[in-house]
Amino acid sequence: MRDAVTNLIKTYDITGRYLDRNAIDSLKTYFDTGAARIAAAGAINANAAAIVRRAGSQLFEELPELIRPSGYAYTTRRYAACLRDMDYYLRYASYAIVAGDTNVLDERVLQGLRETYNSLGVPISPTVRGIQIMKDLVKAQLAAMGVTDTSCVDAPFDHMTREISEQDI
DSSP, rough: OOHHHHHHHHHHHHHHHOOHHHHHHHHHHHHHHHHHHHOOOOOOOHHHHHHHHHHHHOOOHGGGSSSTSSSOOOOHHHHHHHHHHHHHHHHHHHHHHTSSSSSSIIIIIIIIHHHHHHHHHHHHHHHHHHHHHHHHHHHHHHHHTTTTTGGHHHHHHHHHHHHHSSSOO
């Protein structure tokens, strides 16, 4: 797993260049947002079960057909699998927030997810909606903690939903 600094240095090293103004600005942004990223990871860690539970409740309230007979989350096993997956996305989003980079999501979440969901016939739109609900809940939690700039939370959640949505599953 790499962070924003490692990826930046790797890019410049491969091309044999010194860090330019853009690189320095990227590093400054990374370090300036450090406190917010750590606060986000702390909020997720302290409230993960509640975030997943609330996101699941909201998702099933918005899309009740998922928990009706023949719905994808109808059985207890499928319902539990849905919440387990949401917890998985939340945990990896917290890693990406701390790293300031979405690379870990590509390496550890998205590669295997595409094939798995394709083979199981998991519907994508509810998955995308669940991830976005969790993003909103994390941002609300941070705002309640007094964190004014919650934009560091957007990238990992938006990256997952964008990458999943682009797949024909």
